[in-house]
Amino acid sequence: MDDLLSKVNSPQDLKNLSIESLYKLAQQIRDEIIINLSQTGGHLASSLGVVELTIALHSILDSPKDKIIWDVGHQAYAHKILTGRRADFKSLRKLNGISGFPKRIESVHDQVDVGHSSTSISSALGIACARDIKGDDDTIVAVIGDGALTAGMAFEALNHAGHLQKDMIVILNDNEMSISENVGAVSNYLDKLRTNPKIHRAKKDLGHLINAIPAIGDHLLKTANRVKNSLKYLLVSGILFEEFGFTYLGPIDGHNIKVLQEHIKDAQKIGGPVLIHTITTKGKGYTPAEEEPAKFHGVGPFNIRTGEGKNKKQRRTYTNIFSQTLIDLAKDDSEIVAITAAMPSGTGLNKFAQEFPKRFYDVGIAEQHAITLGAGLALNGVKPFVTLYSTFLQRGYDQVMHDVCIQNLPVKLAIDRAGIVGRDGETHQGVFDYAFLRHLPNMTVMAPKDENELKAMIKLAANYNRPIALRYPRGEVVGVERVEIDDLEIGKAEVLCEGKDGAILAIGSMVYPALEVVNDLAKEGIDLTVVNSRFVKPLDQELILGLADKYNRIFTIEEHVLQGGFGSAVAELLLDNDSSVRLTRIGLPDKFIEHGSSEELLARYGLDIEGIKKRIKEVMQEG
Numbered sequence: 152m153d154d155l156l157s158k159v160n161s162p163q164d165l166k167n168l169s170i171e172s173l174y175k176l177a178q179q180i181r182d183e184i185i186i187n188l189s190q191t192g193g194h195l196a197s198s199l200g201v202v203e204l205t206i207a208l209h210s211i212l213d214s215p216k217d218k219i220i221w222d223v224g225h226q227a228y229a230h231k232i233l234t235g236r237r238a239d240f241k242s243l244r245k246l247n248g249i250s251g252f253p254k255r256i257e258s259v260h261d262q263v264d265v266g267h268s269s270t271s272i273s274s275a276l277g278i279a280c281a282r283d284i285k286g287d288d289d290t291i292v293a294v295i296g297d298g299a300l301t302a303g304m305a306f307e308a309l310n311h312a313g314h315l316q317k318d319m320i321v322i323l324n325d326n327e328m329s330i331s332e333n334v335g336a337v338s339n340y341l342d343k344l345r346t347n348p349k350i351h352r353a354k355k356d357l358g359h360l361i362n363a364i365p366a367i368g369d370h371l372l373k374t375a376n377r378v379k380n381s382l383k384y385l386l387v388s389g390i391l392f393e394e395f396g397f398t399y400l401g402p403i404d405g406h407n408i409k410v411l412q413e414h415i416k417d418a419q420k421i422g423g424p425v426l427i428h429t430i431t432t433k434g435k436g437y438t439p440a441e442e443e444p445a446k447f448h449g450v451g452p453f454n455i456r457t458g459e460g461k462n463k464k465q466r467r468t469y470t471n472i473f474s475q476t477l478i479d480l481a482k483d484d485s486e487i488v489a490i491t492a493a494m495p496s497g498t499g500l501n502k503f504a505q506e507f508p509k510r511f512y513d514v515g516i517a518e519q520h521a522i523t524l525g526a527g528l529a530l531n532g533v534k535p536f537v538t539l540y541s542t543f544l545q546r547g548y549d550q551v552m553h554d555v556c557i558q559n560l561p562v563k564l565a566i567d568r569a570g571i572v573g574r575d576g577e578t579h580q581g582v583f584d585y586a587f588l589r590h591l592p593n594m595t596v597m598a599p600k601d602e603n604e605l606k607a608m609i610k611l612a613a614n615y616n617r618p619i620a621l622r623y624p625r626g627e628v629v630g631v632e633r634v635e636i637d638d639l640e641i642g643k644a645e646v647l648c649e650g651k652d653g654a655i656l657a658i659g660s661m662v663y664p665a666l667e668v669v670n671d672l673a674k675e676g677i678d679l680t681v682v683n684s685r686f687v688k689p690l691d692q693e694l695i696l697g698l699a700d701k702y703n704r705i706f707t708i709e710e711h712v713l714q715g716g717f718g719s720a721v722a723e724l725l726l727d728n729d730s731s732v733r734l735t736r737i738g739l740p741d742k743f744i745e746h747g748s749s750e751e752l753l754a755r756y757g758l759d760i761e762g763i764k765k766r767i768k769e770v771m772q773e774g
């Protein structure tokens with residue numbers, strides 16, 4: 152087959168290709184994505200679903216003058232390939248390689264840095280407003296999925312865009328899937344639009360109408376198109392997007408390049424805010440992904456023929472332990488309920504949902520609502536575990552403060568993917584939660600060192616009558632003998648070993664590395680105490696101040712930014728008590744942490760064994 156892919160190095164190269172060639176190109180892009188991701192892993196199914204849409208957009212628009220804004224950005228692999236990054240694709244999500252998401256520093260064709268969902272319409276509207284202020288004429292397009300459309304933020308933007316009536320295009324990529332099946336009234340509504348026979352009839356009638364209209368001048372065309380579209384929806388009342396002030400076009404086949412091209416051109420002509428509803432298949436063109444789009448949403452390296460992951464080892468993850476422990480507790484406690492915001496499998500709550508369907512809520516991509524829903528449940532006497540990734544909990548800061556903490560409600564925040572998450576990079580590292588939770592009055596914040604402690608903390612949280620948060624990392628638990636912990640007490644730390652030269656206060660994932668470091672340093676004559684701090688708030692003040700009296704050096708270690716984190720909490724305590732102990736805080740610097748494997752990133756930022764050892768030795772040798 153003609154190797155089109157090597158001839159396409161920028162969107163301009165698409166302009167002269169025939170429709171047949173564009174379809175061939177689509178096939179070659181799919182193969183390229185599948186072959187590469189079978190080695191690197193990444194977001195496969197979403198990217199396969201928008202190959203034709205990406206080609207259609209780049210063949211009609213003039214990027215980067217015209218601007219395409221990808222929501223979440225996990226589906227932008229075809230866009231990356233078409234915008235000159237094919238050669239770099241092998242380095243996808245690797246340390247120093249290209250990002251899995253659009254990044255402005257990577258390409259002039261990446262208009263916005265993304266990773267969190269439902270921001271595209273707001274960004275596009277802002278860019279459109281700026282265009283009008285400057286007197287430019289670029290076409291601005293937001294591409295948003297049906298999952299991303301479940302978030303309040305997307306509706307806030309639709310509301311405003313409909314009001315402002317700026318020229319902009321929203322492409323709704325409807326594949327009936329979020330990561331798992333899409334949920335909620337919006338999803339049901341899209342289902343109705345997809346299947347409404349009246350719309351399909353009206354579209355046909357409109358086709359005849361358009362053809363019957365004689366040729367008219369350009370200045371009249373916009374108005375005529377608007378009138379025609381309004382006419383169409385007189386036949387089908389109550390199209391939500393029309394009520395919001397958008398012209399609604401669709402639903403159309405999102406794998407038909409010609410139809411897509413025509414609709415994009417139509418939307419440009421119509422003017423004002425236009426929403427094109429495209430129907431696509433998540434995982435399109437790769438049977439295993441089409442059959443199991445949730446499994447192929449995000450994958451590690453896999454065997455292309457079978458679709459099986461290459462790493463078949465069953466892992467005991469923090470997520471699995473959390474999920475099983477919550478199920479075990481819920482069997483004996485009918486007041487326990489669980490909430491996820493569109494991440495049932497990522498948080499392990501899919502298993503809870505199977506056991507207790509009536510005590511489980513998937514709210515869609517709606518973290519803010521998830522938290523306040525939890526507050527409502529707590530107000531009426533049940534025990535909600537609001538289970539979110541650390542990075543997505545950031546969305547709900549005010550809800551934690553206003554709806555949970557001020558009212559001192561027993562909402563339990565189960566914070567998964569806390570710390571470095573690895574390949575998703577800057578937007579997804581969960582390294583800010585201690586800082587934005589520990590300053591909230593009434594809040595308790597804890598982090599387990601291993602699976603035994605995780606279980607004990609879940610039990611503690613279930614029975615605690617005030618706001619409480621526990622954060623645990625992505626990935627495998629530390630292999631330990633399984634024992635029941637019965638001495639877990641709010642605000643009490645655990646001394647793991649005692650030395651004479653100083654003390655390390657470690658928290659969560661950094662406790663075992665601290666122990667390993669101390670064992671190594673003992674061989675070099677440095678003898679340190681190790682404390683498993685367990686709580687960031689409240690701190691074990693008595694213990695810490697006692698250590699500060701006893702030693703002249705204290706170290707804190709955390710998988711979190713130093714600014715406002717655990718070490719900062721210890722520093723405040725020492726300062727407030729006029730301590731003269733020398734405190735060294737070890738953690739992540741004041742920067743957004745890039746993508747790479749977790750091990751590589753921990754090493755890069757001095758949080759691996761060697762890095763921690765080096766830092767401690769430097770300080771100890773300073774005398």
Ligand SMILES: Cc1ncc(C[n+]2csc(CCOP(=O)(O)OP(=O)(O)O)c2C)c(N)n1
Pocket residue numbers: 197200223225226266267268295296297298299300324326328329330433492493494516518543546
């Ligand atoms: C605020 C936020 N919450 C959760 C996620 C995790 N997440 C990434 S993609 C996705 C599903 C998006 O579904 P959709 O927009 O329909 O895109 P599709 O993958 O179906 O193409 C979710 C929940 C996120 N990126 N941002």
Ligand SMILES: CC(=O)[C@@H](O)[C@H](O)COP(=O)(O)O
Pocket residue numbers: 194223225266330448449497568572575625
């Ligand atoms: C794009 C996105 O936000 C999710 O797909 C995320 O990448 C999932 O992360 P995990 O792989 O840690 O579940």
Ligand SMILES: [Mg+2]
Pocket residue numbers: 296297298299324325326327328329
């Ligand atoms: Mg979707």
